[in-house]
Structures are given as structure tokens and as C-alpha cells.
Amino acid sequence: MEQEQLLPINVWLSGRSYRIKIKPEDEEAVRKALKIADNKIKEMRSDYAGKDDQDYVAMTLLMYAADSAVDVFNNPTLSKEIQKMADKIDKAI
Numbered sequence: 001m002e003q004e005q006l007l008p009i010n011v012w013l014s015g016r017s018y019r020i021k022i023k024p025e026d027e028e029a030v031r032k033a034l035k036i037a038d039n040k041i042k043e044m045r046s047d048y049a050g051k052d053d054q055d056y057v058a059m060t061l062l063m064y065a066a067d068s069a070v071d072v073f074n075n076p077t078l079s080k081e082i083q084k085m086a087d088k089i090d091k092a093i
Contacts (some may be wrong), residue, residue: 014041014053037064 011034022030029045037060044056 013038014057016053 005023005072007027008019008021008023009030010020011031013034013047020030040063041053041056041058044050044059045053048056048059050056050059
């Protein structure tokens with residue numbers, strides 16, 4: 001991807017400013033994701049004990065990573081493929 005195609009934007013997450021480069025067509029989605037993440041960090045801050053914002057950012061990241069890992073296994077296409085493999089194994093046994 002060429003650097004000329006990327007739009008530099010400043011974003012805020014957990015009270016800190018970050019400068020990132022994104023595709024112009026992704027700006028709305030990125031800003032929405034940042035808002036969701038920032039709200040989740042605030043929720044973590046109010047629900048859990050932590051030493052600093054890094055703890056809350058880490059907990060939020062772990063939550064999203066775990067959700068993504070679980071979502072992979074809830075994929076209908078993947079479930080069908082797993083079922084096909086299980087059926088083949090059953091027939092072979």
C-alpha cells in the first residue's frame with residue numbers, strides 16, 4: 001500500500017492522543033471502533049480494580065481478542081466443514 005493513499009488522523013483512546021494513518025474510506029469505521037473501545041475502557045475502569053489505564057486497555061484488548069477467538073468457532077461455514085470432517089471420521093471408524 002502506498003503512503004500517499006493513507007490519511008493521517010489524530011485519535012484519542014483512554015485519554016491519550018495517537019496519530020495513525022488509515023485509508024480515507026475507513027475513517028468512519030475507525031472512529032466508531034475507537035469510540036466503542038474507549039467506552040469499554042471506561043466501563044472496565046468502573047467495574048474492575050486496576051493500577052492505571054494500561055491495565056484497563058490490556059483488559060479491553062484481551063476481551064476483544066477472546067471474543068474474536070470464540071467468534072471463529074461460531075462461524076457457520078467453519079461449523080459445516082468441521083461436521084463434514086467428523087462425518088468422514090465416523091464413516092472411517
